[in-house]
Amino acid sequence: MLETPEQSAAGRFDTILIANRGEIAVRIQRACRELGLKTVAICSEADREAPYGSTADSLLCIGPSSAAKSYLNQDAILLAARLAGAGAIHPGYGFLSENAAFASAAEKAGLTFIGPTSSSIATMGDKISAKRAMMAAGVPCVPGPDTALPDDPATIERIALEIGYPVIIKAAGGGGGRGMRVVPKADVLHEAIALTREEARKAFGSPSLYMEKFLEHPRHIEIQVICDDHGNAVWLGHRDCSMQRRHQKVVEEAPAAGIVPDIIQPVGMACVQACLQIGYRGVGTFEFLYEDGAFYFIEMNTRLQVEHPVTEMTSGVDIVQAQIKAAQGHVLDLNQGDVTCEGHSFECRINAEDPDSFLPSAGVVTHLALPTGPGIRVDTHIHAGYKVSPYYDSLIAKLIVHAPTRAEAMARMREALAGTEVEGISTNIPFLRALFEDGAFAQGETDIHYLEQWLKLRRAA
Ligand code: ADP
Numbered sequence: 024m025l026e027t028p029e030q031s032a033a034g035r036f037d038t039i040l041i042a043n044r045g046e047i048a049v050r051i052q053r054a055c056r057e058l059g060l061k062t063v064a065i066c067s068e069a070d071r072e073a074p075y076g077s078t079a080d081s082l083l084c085i086g087p088s089s090a091a092k093s094y095l096n097q098d099a100i101l102l103a104a105r106l107a108g109a110g111a112i113h114p115g116y117g118f119l120s121e122n123a124a125f126a127s128a129a130e131k132a133g134l135t136f137i138g139p140t141s142s143s144i145a146t147m148g149d150k151i152s153a154k155r156a157m158m159a160a161g162v163p164c165v166p167g168p169d170t171a172l173p174d175d176p177a178t179i180e181r182i183a184l185e186i187g188y189p190v191i192i193k194a195a196g197g198g199g200g201r202g203m204r205v206v207p208k209a210d211v212l213h214e215a216i217a218l219t220r221e222e223a224r225k226a227f228g229s230p231s232l233y234m235e236k237f238l239e240h241p242r243h244i245e246i247q248v249i250c251d252d253h254g255n256a257v258w259l260g261h262r263d264c265s266m267q268r269r270h271q272k273v274v275e276e277a278p279a280a281g282i283v284p285d286i287i288q289p290v291g292m293a294c295v296q297a298c299l300q301i302g303y304r305g306v307g308t309f310e311f312l313y314e315d316g317a318f319y320f321i322e323m324n325t326r327l328q329v330e331h332p333v334t335e336m337t338s339g340v341d342i343v344q345a346q347i348k349a350a351q352g353h354v355l356d357l358n359q360g361d362v363t364c365e366g367h368s369f370e371c372r373i374n375a376e377d378p379d380s381f382l383p384s385a386g387v388v389t390h391l392a393l394p395t396g397p398g399i400r401v402d403t404h405i406h407a408g409y410k411v412s413p414y415y416d417s418l419i420a421k422l423i424v425h426a427p428t429r430a431e432a433m434a435r436m437r438e439a440l441a442g443t444e445v446e447g448i449s450t451n452i453p454f455l456r457a458l459f460e461d462g463a464f465a466q467g468e469t470d471i472h473y474l475e476q477w478l479k480l481r482r483a484a
Contacts, residue, residue: 036110043115167235200270280467394442
């Protein structure tokens with residue numbers, strides 16, 4: 024790689040080990056090739072035959088099928104990076120992407136971790152310290168203290184009364200929609216805390232909890248940021264991820280419908296300010312709940328997100344390339360004034376799961392047809408004959424569309440879903456097709472409970 028004057032020496036590398044699998048491994052490889060970088064793939068025994076292995080410049084099998092022994096095995100991954108001569112590690116999303124200890128171990132091993140510093144990950148990974156940092160930077164947060172809940176029952180009761188019921192108890196180290204419990208009224212407060220504390224201890228290794236106002240009808244709106252190592256940061260517009268089942272996103276869109284520039288502009292600028300204040304590097308997402316015209320910060324994801332393509336479609340920025348360039352020490356090549364939002368984009372997460380019970384469905388894909396046409400993008404790692412393994416997340420493809428308006432993008436998604444055929448395993452495609460026929464969703468601005476209520480009505484019908 025040629026060194027440009029604005030590139031610092033710290034992030035020099037020409038080979039990236041991608042510490043992930045599936046569609047995101049394919050996506051990152053594509054960005055690397057376009058940047059002239061070599062890639063190292065890693066796989067578990069279950070993924071030995073996966074196509075993302077053969078499209079990388081080299082492939083190392085790092086362990087058995089269980090994720091704990093392969094994609095989460097830090098020592099094996101660092102050893103693979105050393106053996107393959109990688110200078111950097113891209114963690115993708117999930118697995119070790121928000122593990123501060125891994126980012127730090129990579130840096131200690133002389134590798135560039137493609138993400139923020141381990142201390143930024145640690146600050147934002149603890150939802151209490153994240154909230155504190157955001158409050159200090161002037162980012163609006165959900166009402167509630169920026170400190171962990173004490174043990175004293177009387178103090179806890181007082182905090183809940185000050186916030187006002189309903190409240191939500193959340194694990195400081197929580198993630199993936201787990202470690203949360205809504206408390207509608209005082210008489211179940213202590214029981215809810217005891218249950219959530221136990222869950223948090225088991226699932227996240229820390230019993231630390233905090234309390235905030237439970238917003239009853241919010242939308243989930245998030246802001247994508249990119250920052251370099253030279254004090255530059257921009258936000259790339261907003262996404263709506265309110266279509267959730269069990270707090271897990273199913274459909275995402277950009278921009279969020281009905282959000283006028285006047286209300287989002289100050290929030291976007293506050294996010295940029297927060298990044299500069301904490302010395303953030305790379306890409307990140309500020310997640311907000313939006314209710315009655317106000318935004319409330321809930322957490323920051325210090326990594327690339329599953330739904331990044333909808334922002335790529337509307338902003339025209341290749342977020343993965345921008346992330347890699349930031350890690351190489353390049354100066355950000357766009358200013359806030361250069362950021363535009365053109366048209367509307369939707370993403371559907373296609374999961375290998377039963378469309379009614381949502382139970383995972385493993386097995387061989389016997390037939391696969393993917394849609395093509397203007398404004399249609401499919402990010403996937405599967406092919407006809409691919410064996411969907413039971414060991415990992417059920418995401419098998421992301422269907423992304425882009426069109427001038429929201430209504431046109433919805434029509435395009437209906438067309439794209441009609442052209443998607445997956446046989447041999449069950450998928451949520453029938454459910455997504457029905458959702459894109461729904462009148463209220465077509466109107467836009469539905470809240471985070473809408474999908475669950477819609478599913479309940481469908482089941483009852
Ligand atoms: P995780 O890290 O597990 O994804 P988040 O804090 O991002 O947890 O919350 C995930 C989802 O939980 C949100 O999108 C929202 O649906 C719900 N949620 C979280 N906090 C609140 C709150 N204060 N009020 C209402 N819903 C909430």
